[in-house]
Amino acid sequence: MTNRLSGKRVFITGAAQGIGKAIAEAYAAEDARLFLVDRDETLLEETAAALASKGTVLGFQAADISDASAIEAAVGKAEEQIGSINALVNNAGVNVFAEPLQTTDEEWQRCFDINLKGAWHCCRSVLPYLISEGGGVILNIASTHAFTIIPHTFPYPLAKHALLGMTKSLGIEYAPQNVRVNAIAPGYVSTQKVIDYWNSFPDPEKAKADTMKLHPGGRIATPQEIAMAAVFMISDECSFMNATCLTIDGGLSVMQHQ
Numbered sequence: 318m319t320n321r322l323s324g325k326r327v328f329i330t331g332a333a334q335g336i337g338k339a340i341a342e343a344y345a346a347e348d349a350r351l352f353l354v355d356r357d358e359t360l361l362e363e364t365a366a367a368l369a370s371k372g373t374v375l376g377f378q379a380a381d382i383s384d385a386s387a388i389e390a391a392v393g394k395a396e397e398q399i400g401s402i403n404a405l406v407n408n409a410g411v412n413v414f415a416e417p418l419q420t421t422d423e424e425w426q427r428c429f430d431i432n433l434k435g436a437w438h439c440c441r442s443v444l445p446y447l448i449s450e451g452g453g454v455i456l457n458i459a460s461t462h463a464f465t466i467i468p469h470t471f472p473y474p475l476a477k478h479a480l481l482g483m484t485k486s487l488g489i490e491y492a493p494q495n496v497r498v499n500a501i502a503p504g505y506v507s508t509q510k511v512i513d514y515w516n517s518f519p520d521p522e523k524a525k526a527d528t529m530k531l532h533p534g535g536r537i538a539t540p541q542e543i544a545m546a547a548v549f550m551i552s553d554e555c556s557f558m559n560a561t562c563l564t565i566d567g568g569l570s571v572m573q574h575q
């Protein structure tokens with residue numbers, strides 16, 4: 318590796334497993350300092366310990382991103398432990414999938430509290446640090462659900478559409494302060510979240526095979542394939558990309574038919 322992220326002090330949510338963990342590992346390999354947040358304390362401690370054992374400078378805090386005061390406190394702790402934050406990766410998210418007319422108020426609330434408002438809590442707490450640092454970067458992990466719809470996944474795509482809207486809005490608002498705000502839209506990625514999705518079908522093996530068949534290349538992404546783009550997008554090599562979204566789905570959302 319080439320120390321592409323030396324000097325970056327990155328706050329990453331949902332970092333205990335899946336895409337967030339892969340991003341943390343890729344950033345650590347490029348010499349970033351990290352502050353990891355996840356609501357799964359046990360997994361978070363394991364991930365942090367594994368990274369620390371390889372020499373990564375990091376801190377971590379178990380917190381739920383839907384809790385604004387917990388996030389505010391975590392950002393303060395991050396500054397004490399790794400220095401003033403100059404990059405944020407809003408990765409934590411959950412699937413909330415229902416039929417529109419069957420969606421309960423509780424499901425609606427949980428979907429937006431985590432997938433949209435949680436990301437906003439982190440932006441609101443971190444932005445003053447980015448501005449006082451003379452600039453910085455926010456990377457939101459959206460989804461191809463931010464611009465396409467899979468039936469029976471309501472209201473998750475609504476929250477991801479709005480997360481893309483927030484990416485554009487904050488990118489424009491804070492460009493004069495040298496803050497870049499972008500998103501990655503992954504398609505299917507092999508994480509626990511997707512395994513849980515397949516397991517929600519009567520025949521999970523068939524559901525998995527059907528997902529693979531949807532893709533022009535016959536497979537889905539690894540978390541590392543998302544993480545390598547995430548390295549570039551917070552790096553100084555990416556200095557003029559702002560208020561936009563990079564799709565990483567193996568071509569799925571462009572293909573009209575198999």
Ligand SMILES: NC(=O)c1ccc[n+]([C@@H]2O[C@H](COP(=O)([O-])OP(=O)(O)OC[C@H]3O[C@@H](n4cnc5c(N)ncnc54)[C@H](O)[C@@H]3O)[C@@H](O)[C@H]2O)c1
Binds near residue numbers: 331337380381508510
């Ligand atoms: N896996 C995919 O196919 C896929 C595709 C497109 C987008 N995404 C998005 O990528 C992100 C990561 O997904 P993943 O597949 O790695 O998921 P995952 O379930 O494997 O990991 C998500 C992590 O986030 C944590 N988390 C969830 N809610 C939280 C909360 N409220 N506060 C703090 N931590 C919380 C979980 O504990 C978990 O460790 C999500 O935003 C997801 O919507 C995933």
